[in-house]
Amino acid sequence: MKIFPVKSIAEIDQYTIENEPILSINLMERASRRLFDVLDPIYRNRPFVVVAGAGNNGGDALALSRMLLLAGYDTTIVLLKSDCLSTDTALNLERLKHIRQSKVILYQSVEDLPSITSNHVIVDGLFGSGLNRPLEGKALELVQWMNELNVEIVSIDIPSGLMGEDNSGNNPEGIVKARRTFTFQFPKLSFLFPENHKYTGQWEIIDIGLHPEKISEITTSWYFIDRDICRNLLPQRSCFDHKGTMGHTLLIAGSYGKMGAAVLSARACLKSGTGLLTVQVPHDTCQIMHAAVPEAMVNIDRSDLMFTEFPNLSTFSAIGVGPGIGIRSNAVKALDALLDSIGDRPLILDADAINIIAQNPHMKEKLPPGAILTPHPGEFKRLVGEWDNDFERLEKAKEFAAQHKVILVLKGAYTTVVLPSGVCYFNSTGNPGMATAGSGDVLTGIILAMLGRKMDAWKAAVAGVYIHGLAGDIACETEGEEALIASDIISSLGKAFINTK
Ligand SMILES: NC(=O)C1=CN([C@@H]2O[C@H](COP(=O)(O)OP(=O)(O)OC[C@H]3O[C@@H](n4cnc5c(N)ncnc54)[C@H](O)[C@@H]3O)[C@@H](O)[C@H]2O)[C@@H](O)CC1
Ligand SMILES: Nc1ncnc2c1ncn2[C@@H]1O[C@H](COP(=O)(O)OP(=O)(O)O)[C@@H](O)[C@H]1O
Ligand SMILES: [K+]
Incomplete structure (x- = not known):
C-alpha cells in the first residue's frame, strides 16, 4: 500500500x-x-x-x-x-x-x-x-x-x-x-x-x-508493506529446482558464550528456503551447531572463541555476518578482511558487525553497494549519532543509505527499510511480543536465505521483514506476547510463507 x-x-x-x-x-x-x-x-x-x-x-x-x-x-x-x-x-x-x-x-x-x-x-x-x-x-x-x-x-x-x-x-x-x-x-x-x-x-x-x-x-517515496507487496516479491520454485539452485549461504555468527544467536539465525535461514547453509563458528563451539542444526554445514574457525577467518567466498551466493560475533579485535580484523574480499556479493550485516563498523568508521567506505544493515535503535545510534525526533532519525537513515549506497533496516514496530534512492518501506506486521532476545537474529537468517536465492537486496529486505513480522504474529496467536520467544518465530515461518504466497 x-x-x-x-x-x-x-x-x-x-x-x-x-x-x-x-x-x-x-x-x-x-x-x-x-x-x-x-x-x-x-x-x-x-x-x-x-x-x-x-x-x-x-x-x-x-x-x-x-x-x-x-x-x-x-x-x-x-x-x-x-x-x-x-x-x-x-x-x-x-x-x-x-x-x-x-x-x-x-x-x-x-x-x-x-x-x-x-x-x-x-x-x-x-x-x-x-x-x-x-x-x-x-x-x-x-x-x-x-x-x-x-x-x-x-x-x-x-x-x-x-x-x-x-x-x-x-x-x-x-x-x-x-x-x-x-x-x-x-x-x-x-x-x-x-x-x-x-x-x-x-x-x-x-x-x-x-x-x-x-x-x-x-x-x-513511502510504502506500507502489506501482503500484496510481499507476495509479488517472493520468488516461486520451479519443479526442476534443486538445492544447488536455491542458494548456498554463508552465515558468520556466534562466539564462545553467544552460540544461541548463531543457532537461531541458522535455523531461520534454513526455514526460509536456503538450498545449502554453511555456518562459520569458533572451533570449540562446532558441536553445538552440529547438534542444534544438523541441516547446516559447519566451517570451523581456527579460534576456539570467535570469528577470525572465513572460507573462500566464491562458493557462496550470499553472506550474513554479525549475530553474536562480539567486538574483540580479532573479530574486527576478520570483518575488515571480509569486506576487502567481498566484491559485489550480496551481504547482510547485523548486530556486532554493525557495532564494529560503528567503531571503525573507515569500514563504512568498504561496504559493497546494496549491502543490507539491520540495526536496532541502539545500533543505529552508534552508527549515525543521536537524533532529536523520529522524523530526523528517518532523515539520517536516508542520508546514510544514499551516501554508502546500502539498504538500512531500522528495526522496531513498523520496521523501516530505507533504500539508497530515499524510498522507504514500513512494515505492517509484527507485535510487541517480538521484543525478546534473538528475534533480530531470526530476521538476519530470513533475509540471508532470500539474498542467497538471488532476490534483489531491497526485495529480500522488504519481504524478509514482512515474513518475520507475520511469523511473529502467527506465533503470538498461540503463545501470547509474554511467552513468545525467538524460536516460536522460527516455528511459524512455514505458516507465514504459506499465508503470503
Ligand atoms: N476533501 C475531501 O474530500 C475529504 C476530506 N475529508 C476530511 O477533511 C480533512 C481535511 O480538511 P481540511 O483541508 O479542511 O483541513 P482541516 O479540517 O484540518 O482544517 C484546516 C483549516 O484550518 C486552518 N488551519 C490549519 N492549521 C491551523 C491552526 N494551527 N490553527 C488554526 N487554523 C488552522 C487551515 O487554514 C484550514 O482552513 C481530512 O482530515 C478529513 O477529515 C473527509 O471528509 C473525506 C473527504
Ligand atoms: N513492538 C514491536 N513490534 C514489532 N516488531 C518488534 C517489536 N519489538 C521488536 N520487534 C522486532 O523484533 C526484532 C528485534 O531485533 P533485535 O533488537 O535485534 O533483537 P536481538 O538482538 O535480541 O536479536 C526486530 O526485527 C524488531 O523489528
Ligand atoms: K482530528
Missing part, C-alpha cells in the same frame, strides 16, 4: 470528486457513514461529545454527529467558533439544525464546555490533514481540555494538532492524545514513528473509496 504526504491525499480527494464523480459533500457523507459504521458497534449506547473545527475534518465530525443523533446516541457537539467554516462543514451544520435533539455549543471559553463523565466518548474532529502550523489560542485550549478529561478520545483521520509528516517544530502539548484514530484511506507517515503513538493510540484505516486510478498514478 502506498503512503502519501497529506498534500497528495488532498489531490486524490479532488480527483475523486471530479472523476468518480461525486460531490464533495457526498464524499464527506460517505467517509462519515463508514466511520459511524465502525464506531457504532464499539461504543453502543455510550454518550458522545463531538468536538468539531471549521475545516472539513470538522465537517466529518458534524456529519457523524447527525448520524449518532439519528441512531439515538446522546450527542453533544462543541464547535470551535469561526467566521469561515468550509462550505461542506457549513452545510453539515445546517443539516444538524433540522434534528430536534441536536445541541451545538459554540466554543468561546471554558465555561461553555459540557460536563463529562467517565462513560463519555470524545470524538476529535478539530483539525485533520489541513493543519499547517502548531495549535494556539482557542484550538489549543480545546485540545488541552480534551487531554485532561481522562476519558476515551477517538480522533477522526488524524489526532488534532499532529502533522501528517514532520512534527519537529510542533508543540507536544497541543496535540490530542487519542485512544484510537480512524484514518481515511491511507496511514499517515507520522503514525509510524514511535514518539507519536501516544497521540494516535491504536489506529485503523477506513476505506472511503478514493479513486484507484489516481492512487496508482501518483508516485510516492
